[in-house]
Amino acid sequence: MKEYDIVIIGGGPAGLAAAISAREEEIENILILEREDKLGGILNQCIHNGFGLHIFKEELTGPEYAKRFIDKVLKLNIPYKLNTMVIDFNRDKIITAVNEEDGLLEIKAKAVVLAMGCRERPRGALNIPGSRCAGILTAGTAQKYVNIKGYLPGKKIVVLGSGDIGLIMARRMTLEGAKVVEVDELLPYSSGLKRNIVQCLNDYNIPLKLSHTVVDIKGKERVEGVTVAQVDENRNIIPGTEEFVSCDTLLLSVGLIPENELTRKANIEISGNTGGPMVDETMETEIPGVFACGNVLHVHDLVDFVTMESMEAGKNAARYVKGMYEKKGEVVELTAGEGVRYTVPVWVHTGNLGDGVDVRFRVSNVYRDKYISVYFDDVRIMHLKKRILTPGEMETIRLKPAFFKDRTDIRKITIKVEGE
Amino acid sequence: MFDITIIGSGVVGCSIARELARYKLDICVLEKESDVACGTTRANSAIIHAGYDAKPGTLKAKLNALGNPMYDKLAEELEFPFRRNGSIVICFSHEEIKGLEKLLDQGRKNGIPGLRIIYKDELMKMEPNLSDEVVAALYAETAGIVCPYEMTIALAENAAENGVEFKLNSRVLNIVKKENFYEIETINEVIKTKMVINAAGVYADEINNMVSKNKIKIIPRRGEYCVFDKSVGDMVKTTVFQLPTALGKGILVAPTIDGNLLVGPNAVDVEDKEDVSTTREGLNEVLRVAKRSVKCIPTDKIITSFAGLRARCTKEDFIIGEADDAENFINAAGIESPGLTSAPAIARMVEGIVIQKLNPEMKKDFNPIRKAIKKFRELTNDERREIIKENPSYGKIVCRCETVTEGEVLEAIRRPLGARTLDAVKRRTRCGMGRCQSGFCSTRIVDILSRELNEPITDITKFGGHSNILVEKNKEGIN
Numbered sequence: 055m056k057e058y059d060i061v062i063i064g065g066g067p068a069g070l071a072a073a074i075s076a077r078e079e080e081i082e083n084i085l086i087l088e089r090e091d092k093l094g095g096i097l098n099q100c101i102h103n104g105f106g107l108h109i110f111k112e113e114l115t116g117p118e119y120a121k122r123f124i125d126k127v128l129k130l131n132i133p134y135k136l137n138t139m140v141i142d143f144n145r146d147k148i149i150t151a152v153n154e155e156d157g158l159l160e161i162k163a164k165a166v167v168l169a170m171g172c173r174e175r176p177r178g179a180l181n182i183p184g185s186r187c188a189g190i191l192t193a194g195t196a197q198k199y200v201n202i203k204g205y206l207p208g209k210k211i212v213v214l215g216s217g218d219i220g221l222i223m224a225r226r227m228t229l230e231g232a233k234v235v236e237v238d239e240l241l242p243y244s245s246g247l248k249r250n251i252v253q254c255l256n257d258y259n260i261p262l263k264l265s266h267t268v269v270d271i272k273g274k275e276r277v278e279g280v281t282v283a284q285v286d287e288n289r290n291i292i293p294g295t296e297e298f299v300s301c302d303t304l305l306l307s308v309g310l311i312p313e314n315e316l317t318r319k320a321n322i323e324i325s326g327n328t329g330g331p332m333v334d335e336t337m338e339t340e341i342p343g344v345f346a347c348g349n350v351l352h353v354h355d356l357v358d359f360v361t362m363e364s365m366e367a368g369k370n371a372a373r374y375v376k377g378m379y380e381k382k383g384e385v386v387e388l389t390a391g392e393g394v395r396y397t398v399p400v401w402v403h404t405g406n407l408g409d410g411v412d413v414r415f416r417v418s419n420v421y422r423d424k425y426i427s428v429y430f431d432d433v434r435i436m437h438l439k440k441r442i443l444t445p446g447e448m449e450t451i452r453l454k455p456a457f458f459k460d461r462t463d464i465r466k467i468t469i470k471v472e473g474e
Numbered sequence: 475m476f477d478i479t480i481i482g483s484g485v486v487g488c489s490i491a492r493e494l495a496r497y498k499l500d501i502c503v504l505e506k507e508s509d510v511a512c513g514t515t516r517a518n519s520a521i522i523h524a525g526y527d528a529k530p531g532t533l534k535a536k537l538n539a540l541g542n543p544m545y546d547k548l549a550e551e552l553e554f555p556f557r558r559n560g561s562i563v564i565c566f567s568h569e570e571i572k573g574l575e576k577l578l579d580q581g582r583k584n585g586i587p588g589l590r591i592i593y594k595d596e597l598m599k600m601e602p603n604l605s606d607e608v609v610a611a612l613y614a615e616t617a618g619i620v621c622p623y624e625m626t627i628a629l630a631e632n633a634a635e636n637g638v639e640f641k642l643n644s645r646v647l648n649i650v651k652k653e654n655f656y657e658i659e660t661i662n663e664v665i666k667t668k669m670v671i672n673a674a675g676v677y678a679d680e681i682n683n684m685v686s687k688n689k690i691k692i693i694p695r696r697g698e699y700c701v702f703d704k705s706v707g708d709m710v711k712t713t714v715f716q717l718p719t720a721l722g723k724g725i726l727v728a729p730t731i732d733g734n735l736l737v738g739p740n741a742v743d744v745e746d747k748e749d750v751s752t753t754r755e756g757l758n759e760v761l762r763v764a765k766r767s768v769k770c771i772p773t774d775k776i777i778t779s780f781a782g783l784r785a786r787c788t789k790e791d792f793i794i795g796e797a798d799d800a801e802n803f804i805n806a807a808g809i810e811s812p813g814l815t816s817a818p819a820i821a822r823m824v825e826g827i828v829i830q831k832l833n834p835e836m837k838k839d840f841n842p843i844r845k846a847i848k849k850f851r852e853l854t855n856d857e858r859r860e861i862i863k864e865n866p867s868y869g870k871i872v873c874r875c876e877t878v879t880e881g882e883v884l885e886a887i888r889r890p891l892g893a894r895t896l897d898a899v900k901r902r903t904r905c906g907m908g909r910c911q912s913g914f915c916s917t918r919i920v921d922i923l924s925r926e927l928n929e930p931i932t933d934i935t936k937f938g939g940h941s942n943i944l945v946e947k948n949k950e951g952i953n
């Protein structure tokens with residue numbers, strides 16, 4: 055069995071950043087395992103721009119953003135294996151992977167970084183009834199066909215769900231010669247970024263129908279149309295609002311799920327709120343030496359934050375390997391209070407905050423002119439006015455060491471949305 | 475001139491084809507779809523029934539009783555997945571126990587072994603997830619589960635290996651009776667045959683009515699299902715039925731042979747013989763009723779839904795035999811449930827008729843063995859090492875959810891009756907049947923099919939016809 059100091063599962067932006075920061079901490083013996091035929095992860099198919107505004111202060115395309123990190127990995131001579139699928143992982147940090155050249159690989163790692171990204175929810179997750187003919191696919195699959203292979207999966211499109219991929223694909227398909235009839239969104243707000251609604255729908259006069267959903271799919275061999283209906287505030291279909299919309303393709307952009315099959319194999323507990331493993335401020339899971347970052351941990355909308363989070367994970371994995379890893383202070387639980395769906399991390403060590411720890415979270419509804427508050431037990435220690443909060447945009451607050459001064463017996467930190 | 479032409483390549487047509495392949499006969503199978511097992515055979519409960527439900531004395535009762543025990547040998551010879559997991563019919567009150575006793579009695583009359591009534595304590599030990607309302611159950615130890623399409627593909631492959639000719643994409647339009655033979659007009663050609671066997675599923679009435687004055691009518695009765703993620707595949711170990719009603723065996727909760735959980739079917743008469751779409755009402759009904767059997771049906775774990783059509787015939791029993799007014803025209807019609815269970819026995823019965831009519835000679839070199847495609851996910855790590863060394867394409871995983879390798883896909887395409895469409899690959903390998911429902915693998919399978927079949931990528935379909943996955947090159951439509 056081959057042994058490595060750090061094995062990184064997934065060569066997307068998360069895995070690349072983790073590898074680079076681990077190498078910068080002088081760990082030599084690193085291996086990245088990636089199942090696709092190139093590094094870069096989902097960015098390879100995101101040929102639109104809008105990546106890197108926070109880190110590079112410029113607007114890059116997905117492949118351009120990825121290239122900066124791939125180049126660095128190459129320059130640092132960090133070993134990686136492509137076309138290599140990890141199929142098993144256990145609590146002893148033994149990884150089983152397969153590829154055509156090495157066959158079946160069993161690898162023992164001192165530390166592991168989970169960076170497998172996420173996948174799209176399929177039709178079944180919504181249990182949409184109707185035909186099971188050709189022309190029903192997820193937006194990400196369509197993105198791969200269009201952007202990587204250069205072929206259109208259809209010409210007259212209805213998009214269900216206003217997640218970012220759906221919005222981006224509405225524009226892409228339009229530019230490539232298809233007609234996007236409409237985007238239907240079950241919720242009364244879009245789960246995508248504001249800028250994507252403006253640049254991908256409004257600029258192309260594509261209607262976004264909020265509080266609408268697809269209730270039936272018609273077609274024998276290929277989709278011939280879908281029935282769209284309006285829903286009430288409890289998401290129940292309002293009878294009589296059904297309307298047939300003729301189309302040949304239904305694109306689904308109805309949510310992303312962190313890809314945690316391997317995490318589950320090691321029996322690492324998965325959070326019901328994020329779909330990812332639970333971690334502390336070092337991005338470490340419940341298994342010492344196993345870290346997680348990027349979309350496998352929680353779904354991000356901006357890759358810049360993936361990179362930042364993953365640098366942290368890589369650095370801590372390196373410190374773990376070097377035995378320089380020490381978590382000082384008390385363990386305090388972080389909880390999502392009213393109006394907040396989840397937080398990452400879910401635990402912090404009070405003596406391990408360096409010059410501050412970023413806590414990322416999403417709100418559970420659209421809020422205007424509200425406050426984000428942080429409570430240490432019952433004491434409010436932070437109160438930030440926000441003009442707008444939406445579930446589609448991840449929020450970050452920084453817990454600074456100063457907050458913990460003279461507060462030794464905190465049991466719980468709560469983040470919530472408050473009126474005043 | 476063929477000796478025998480079988481119309482329909484569902485489990486019934488393919489069972490018959492494989493059984494008759496033992497003889498020196500020129501046999502052809504005509505199928506309107508682009509693959510075998512595309513009709514009712516691909517969408518049903520997949521239960522090998524013990525045999526207590528059918529009315530004693532009917533063909534259904536007799537052939538179910540005969541068919542069930544034939545499965546062990548068949549599954550071994552043809553290497554398709556089959557397991558005897560047992561079934562229970564549960565009831566919710568003491569009064570209903572009478573209903574169970576009636577079934578038990580009926581089962582004994584049908585000659586079914588291994589039946590007994592069990593009560594709450596034993597029942598809850600056997601199936602701890604049953605709802606608290608449950609009082610007792612009829613337990614049938616011989617009931618099993620199978621993969622009906624893989625079984626049918628196995629039968630077809632074995633029949634083809636033994637000389638049966640399959641003509642796919644060959645819808646039968648008309649049959650004309652001539653002196654001593656039949657002319658079958660398909661969309662492609664006219665075929666001459668001495669004998670016709672009608673195994674056309676929900677269309678068996680139309681085929682019969684082309685030839686015989688004794689008209690049959692089949693009204694398709696749709697049944698809808700939800701399939702759940704493998705993570706909840708062990709919610710029940712046995713197949714769980716409720717006491718049957720006038721409409722049928724009712725809605726069951728069962729494990730599938732591949733490890734998913736299956737819930738369904740309801741029963742709704744429909745007009746369109748191709749309409750296998752699901753409905754909101756139907757899926758809701760199925761889930762509602764299932765919740766009475768099993769507590770906490772995990773609706774957030776549904777990965778897909780589907781529907782199948784029962785070939786409901788006004789006669790209420792299988793119609794098997796030569797038409798009174800058409801010599802050498804043999805019906806295997808009205809084969810609704812337990813048609814899958816009975817298929818091996820139906821084939822034997824039809825074989826009997828063929829022997830009587832044509833008196834064919836046995837082949838000496840009939841090979842009953844068909845090897846399954848090696849499933850990477852079921853191999854040990856040592857076997858995996860070995861197989862990748864022999865054939866590196868087994869080291870390339872194309873379906874992440876079901877861990878299917880390119881090697882398996884290539885084999886599915888290169889076999890006799892090889893896969894030509896995405897759905898055909900799916901039925902042979904399970905690519906796309908997992909929790910992501912082909913989001914990951916479909917782009918890869920399209921590539922492999924296009925490469926292997928040497929066809930442009932835009933010609934690759936989901937299941938033939940106009941079900942193309944890709945329609946044109948980017949910007950082709952912009953002028």
Ligand SMILES: Cc1cc2nc3c(=O)[nH]c(=O)nc-3n(C[C@H](O)[C@H](O)[C@H](O)COP(=O)(O)OP(=O)(O)OC[C@H]3O[C@@H](n4cnc5c(N)ncnc54)[C@H](O)[C@@H]3O)c2cc1C
Binds near residue numbers: 064066138349
């Ligand atoms: C369509 C779309 C549009 C976006 N638009 C923007 C935007 O405009 N601006 C922006 O900043 N961000 C955008 N994002 C977000 C950003 O791209 C993602 O957050 C980021 O790519 C996530 O990085 P990751 O490394 O966690 O995951 P991924 O990029 O998904 O990488 C995970 C990698 O792990 C590999 N892997 C998974 N499992 C295994 C296994 N078992 N064995 C081996 N390898 C495995 C995968 O093949 C993949 O390469 C967008 C995302 C999408 C999907």
Ligand SMILES: Cc1cc2nc3c(=O)[nH]c(=O)nc-3n(C[C@H](O)[C@H](O)[C@H](O)COP(=O)(O)OP(=O)(O)OC[C@H]3O[C@@H](n4cnc5c(N)ncnc54)[C@H](O)[C@@H]3O)c2cc1C
Binds near residue numbers: 504
């Ligand atoms: C909801 C439901 C649940 C069921 N559950 C069970 C169960 O648990 N256990 C059990 O034992 N049985 C069950 N059954 C019954 C079982 O599925 C069927 O009896 C069996 O699949 C019938 O097989 P078949 O070959 O007769 O029909 P099919 O599989 O429908 O095959 C007929 C074939 O004929 C072809 N064909 C039709 N017309 C033409 C034409 N003109 N030209 C050429 N080809 C043609 C069709 O394309 C099709 O491939 C169930 C059925 C349903 C609907």
